[in-house]
Amino acid sequence: MWRYRDRNRKRKRSICVLSSSKSSKDMENLGQFDVIVIGAGVMGSSAAYQAAKTGQKTLLIEQFDFLHYRGSSHGESRTIRATYPESYYCRMAIESEKLWIDAESEIGYKVYFKSQQLDFGPANNSSLVELINNCKKHSINHQILDRHQTNKHFSGRIELPDDWIAVVTELGGVLKPTKSVAMFQTLAIKHGAVLKDRMEIVDMITDEDRGGVLVSSRSGEVFSGKKCVVTAGAWVSKLVQNVSNGGTILPIQPLETSVFYWKIKKGYELDFTIGAGFPSFASYGEPYIYGTPAFEFPDLIKVAVHGGRECEPDKRTWGVDKEGTTMVIGHLKEWIKGRFGDRVNWEDGPVMSQSCLYSMTPDEDYIIDFLGGGFGEDVVVAGGFSGHGFKMAPLIGKILVDLAVGGKMAGEKYDEEIKHLKLGRFEGNHKGNKKSFDDQVRLK
Numbered sequence: 001m002w003r004y005r006d007r008n009r010k011r012k013r014s015i016c017v018l019s020s021s022k023s024s025k026d027m028e029n030l031g032q033f034d035v036i037v038i039g040a041g042v043m044g045s046s047a048a049y050q051a052a053k054t055g056q057k058t059l060l061i062e063q064f065d066f067l068h069y070r071g072s073s074h075g076e077s078r079t080i081r082a083t084y085p086e087s088y089y090c091r092m093a094i095e096s097e098k099l100w101i102d103a104e105s106e107i108g109y110k111v112y113f114k115s116q117q118l119d120f121g122p123a124n125n126s127s128l129v130e131l132i133n134n135c136k137k138h139s140i141n142h143q144i145l146d147r148h149q150t151n152k153h154f155s156g157r158i159e160l161p162d163d164w165i166a167v168v169t170e171l172g173g174v175l176k177p178t179k180s181v182a183m184f185q186t187l188a189i190k191h192g193a194v195l196k197d198r199m200e201i202v203d204m205i206t207d208e209d210r211g212g213v214l215v216s217s218r219s220g221e222v223f224s225g226k227k228c229v230v231t232a233g234a235w236v237s238k239l240v241q242n243v244s245n246g247g248t249i250l251p252i253q254p255l256e257t258s259v260f261y262w263k264i265k266k267g268y269e270l271d272f273t274i275g276a277g278f279p280s281f282a283s284y285g286e287p288y289i290y291g292t293p294a295f296e297f298p299d300l301i302k303v304a305v306h307g308g309r310e311c312e313p314d315k316r317t318w319g320v321d322k323e324g325t326t327m328v329i330g331h332l333k334e335w336i337k338g339r340f341g342d343r344v345n346w347e348d349g350p351v352m353s354q355s356c357l358y359s360m361t362p363d364e365d366y367i368i369d370f371l372g373g374g375f376g377e378d379v380v381v382a383g384g385f386s387g388h389g390f391k392m393a394p395l396i397g398k399i400l401v402d403l404a405v406g407g408k409m410a411g412e413k414y415d416e417e418i419k420h421l422k423l424g425r426f427e428g429n430h431k432g433n434k435k436s437f438d439d440q441v442r443l444k
């Protein structure tokens with residue numbers, strides 16, 4: 001059930017408990033930082049890099065091991081594209097692409113492998129229609145192709161039904177998730193950040209002595225931060241609910257999802273690679289299906305459904321959900337047979353799957369805002385990336401740090417982007433932003 005109430009309170013009681021449980025020497029020695037980032041997935045790691053790079057004394061804290069596989073930012077591939085039915089994400093993706101390239105040049109290795117992006121679906125699909133409008137609005141170089149032109153453009157490798165169209169754009173490709181998170185963490189360390197893993201943050205209170213916040217871990221460590229950025233992925237609602245004494249409940253539903261890898265048939269292996277001009281792709285309609293060129297595992301191509309089943313992030317099935325999985329694989333088999341013909345082995349099903357978490361909001365838009373209440377502008381929360389946040393991580397890290405350090409005024413330069421992403425959109429309106437097209441994620 002989605003709920004949002006904003007009644008954070010200053011919790012003097014908790015400060016007293018903390019203060020009385022620590023000697024004054026302990027309190028002097030308590031780690032003091034300009035910015036504390038909670039959660040070291042791609043968003044938190046990018047934010048820690050941006051904070052440290054701009055000279056902030058930064059602490060990044062992760063509950064599990066760094067680069068673990070229990071959240072949303074691990075694995076071998078994420079797509080990047082500027083094509084969105086929501087205008088605000090187009091601009092963000094274009095800006096983010098530049099920042100990916102900047103970060104790559106600073107670290108000295110690649111995490112972004114460019115290809116074309118192909119979006120396709122029924123010509124009257126409302127999301128696809130809006131996506132094309134946005135290409136025009138944002139001067140995104142694009143070609144609109146019918147089924148024959150698409151087939152020709154990709155040398156016979158992609159087949160579309162009669163009434164479908166395709167949009168080809170140049171900003172597309174594959175981001176390497178685990179490698180990207182490692183990159184941001186390495187860059188954060190390079191700029192002086194302190195990184196701590198296996199440390200779950202369980203509480204946060206206002207620090208009435210120094211200003212800012214005190215965050216405390218399950219094992220009893222306390223850190224003081226002038227500002228705090230919360231990027232706790234699928235756990236963010238739980239954490240925010242705890243620190244606000246139940247006052248703020250973010251409308252974020254964790255979903256467990258699986259990506260599937262399919263074997264390319266003998267003789268066609270090279271056809272599906274970036275080198276041979278195969279694109280990252282999204283297929284609009286029911287269900288929304290997406291994938292990446294053959295890249296991370298030789299002779300395998302990733303094709304998956306954008307969706308999942310509701311879950312508790314700490315109690316997952318890890319993909320063993322016979323009924324739901326059978327249905328999804330059924331959709332994918334039909335789709336692969338139709339789009340890739342005899343080149344990919346759909347008959348025997350996928351040869352590999354990988355489990356992951358989505359954090360869904362009711363409108364599939366991100367949440368980026370101050371926590372407010374007693375924390376005022378000292379705490380910025382980001383979550384609900386709804387299965388499409390990875391590509392934006394460099395820009396989101398930058399926005400979060402600007403908001404945390406500079407407050408509302410600094411955030412004004414991003415107003416066009418983040419005005420749609422604020423928490424207030426759920427006040428008295430559980431669905432959030434209104435859209436002229438259908439939801440893309442379906443529950444299994």
Ligand SMILES: Cc1cc2nc3c(=O)[nH]c(=O)nc-3n(C[C@H](O)[C@H](O)[C@H](O)COP(=O)(O)OP(=O)(O)OC[C@H]3O[C@@H](n4cnc5c(N)ncnc54)[C@H](O)[C@@H]3O)c2cc1C
Nearest residue numbers: 039041042043063071072073079201233356385389390391
């Ligand atoms: C299968 C799959 C495919 C996807 N494909 C794409 C794609 O093609 N393109 C795209 O742009 N996006 C894609 N996404 C979405 C993208 O990966 C996510 O939006 C992004 O990774 C979210 O990152 P995050 O940092 O918010 O969350 P996470 O990576 O989950 O990071 C949150 C971190 O916070 C930590 N944490 C939580 N609570 C605490 C606490 N109390 N104390 C300390 N640490 C804590 C967690 O352990 C976790 O490490 C996909 C996602 C999935 C699952």
